[in-house]
Amino acid sequence: MKHAAWKWLGAGALALGMIASAQAAADKVIKVGVTSGPHAQIFEAAKRVFERDNPGYKVKIIEFNDYIQPNAALDAGELDANSYQHRPFLNAQIKARGYKLYAEGKTMIGPMAIYSKKYRKLEDIPAGAKIGIPNDPANESRVLLLLQKHGVLKLRAGIDPLTGTNATPIDIVENPKKWKFVEIDAAQLPRTLDDLDASAVNADFAAKAGLNPARDSLVVEDGDSPYACLIAVREKDRDQPWLGQLVKAYQSDEVKRFIQTEFKGGILAAW
Numbered sequence: 388m389k390h391a392a393w394k395w396l397g398a399g400a401l402a403l404g405m406i407a408s409a410q411a412a413a414d415k416v417i418k419v420g421v422t423s424g425p426h427a428q429i430f431e432a433a434k435r436v437f438e439r440d441n442p443g444y445k446v447k448i449i450e451f452n453d454y455i456q457p458n459a460a461l462d463a464g465e466l467d468a469n470s471y472q473h474r475p476f477l478n479a480q481i482k483a484r485g486y487k488l489y490a491e492g493k494t495m496i497g498p499m500a501i502y503s504k505k506y507r508k509l510e511d512i513p514a515g516a517k518i519g520i521p522n523d524p525a526n527e528s529r530v531l532l533l534l535q536k537h538g539v540l541k542l543r544a545g546i547d548p549l550t551g552t553n554a555t556p557i558d559i560v561e562n563p564k565k566w567k568f569v570e571i572d573a574a575q576l577p578r579t580l581d582d583l584d585a586s587a588v589n590a591d592f593a594a595k596a597g598l599n600p601a602r603d604s605l606v607v608e609d610g611d612s613p614y615a616c617l618i619a620v621r622e623k624d625r626d627q628p629w630l631g632q633l634v635k636a637y638q639s640d641e642v643k644r645f646i647q648t649e650f651k652g653g654i655l656a657a658w
Contacts, residue, residue, distance in 0.1 A: 402573025416445045416630060420457040420469035423450045425590040425654050425656075426616070429495060430470055430637075432645040437636035444629060453574055454523060461619060462486045468624075468633065470494055473614040475548035476525035482551055483524075489625040490617035492634030493657040495646060499529050499613065500604035504580045509537060512584055514564040519579040519586030522570040528553035529614055530587040537606050539564065551614055561648045590654055601652035615657035 457469040541561035577596035
């Protein structure tokens with residue numbers, strides 16, 4: 388009888404141990420928000436490296452179709468991290484919404500580019516043309532700075548996206564061709580190419596529309612752009628050991644090769 392009881396107790400302890408182990412494993416799931424398209428594709432590659440090198444951890448990738456929700460979800464604790472934004476965008480979001488977020492680890496540069504179905508060169512776009520640009524402050528400024536770099540307009544002095552001093556169309560001090568800038572949600576800009584003279588499209592949305600900035604654009608950012616994307620977490624999680632391991636996995640040779648092979652210059656590794 389005693390033997391049976393000890394056997395039962397032993398079996399019960401084993402079962403409880405298994406449940407505890409399963410719970411511990413479940414507690415090591417890291418939820419990462421990404422925007423659909425290249426960010427999601429690349430993070431799948433990073434996930435494989437991370438899980439291989441960090442037994443007991445799992446990454447759950449959650450996709451979004453806009454730029455606002457991933458930070459809102461992270462700040463609310465619905466995500467452990469996100470991977471989709473550059474520092475000027477994050478700084479603007481922190482300033483506007485009071486988020487307590489932290490970012491490190493350069494991931495990739497999705498070059499901002501200007502596309503057109505009507506013209507083959509930027510200088511061919513006529514006076515009075517309508518140009519679509521993103522309606523969020525950081526990416527709107529990014530486009531205007533790109534156009535200024537190519538000499539088609541001039542912005543007032545003091546624009547610095549890294550400090551949150553972004554440009555809007557009212558900051559244009561010279562616009563020789565009197566182009567009109569139409570502010571549109573970034574995700575919708577590829578659809579405007581049939582109606583507008585040209586539009587600026589972020590690389591992730593361009594990729595989903597079958598556009599490659601290295602091949603299809605009129606002008607494109609180069610590799611020294613300050614708009615390298617990062618992995619963001621809540622401030623309170625900045626010292627979590629898994630964050631450094633996640634960055635390390637993303638910045639691996641395997642992920643770099645994936646980016647080069649999959650995107651053929653349309654997306655650039657930023658490390």
